[in-house]
Amino acid sequence: MVHTRVVRAGNVACPVLLVAGGADAFLHANLRDYGQLPHATLHVFSAASNSYVPLPHPRYPLPS
Numbered sequence: 826m827v828h829t830r831v832v833r834a835g836n837v838a839c840p841v842l843l844v845a846g847g848a849d850a851f852l853h854a855n856l857r858d859y860g861q862l863p864h865a866t867l868h869v870f871s872a873a874s875n876s877y878v879p880l881p882h883p884r885y886p887l888p889s
Contacts, residue, residue, distance in 0.1 A: 832848075833859055834858060834861035834862050835862070835863060837862055837863070837864065838864065839864065840864050840865075840866070840889070841862050841864060841865040841866070842865070842866050842867070842868065843855060843858065843859050843862065843865050843867050843868070843870045844868050844869075844870070845859075845867065845868070845870070846869070846870050846872075846873030846874045846875060847869050847870060847871040847872060847873060847874075848871075848872055848873060848874040848876075849873065849874045849875050850875070850876065851875065852869070855867075883884075
């Protein structure tokens with residue numbers, strides 16, 4: 826079976842809100858999808874990502 830998500834995206838007639846992370850590895854794919862959706866609104870969160878990188882925080886230290 827051929828994946829036709831992007832091929833059929835232009836047929837979507839309802840409004841679409843596409844949310845993406847600016848630091849996400851999938852950002853380029855999200856932007857490509859956005860270009861295929863005729864009634865889409867795009868919101869990119871500048872420092873957001875699907876990747877999880879634990880960062881030390883004074884209140885919540887990382888376990889050792």
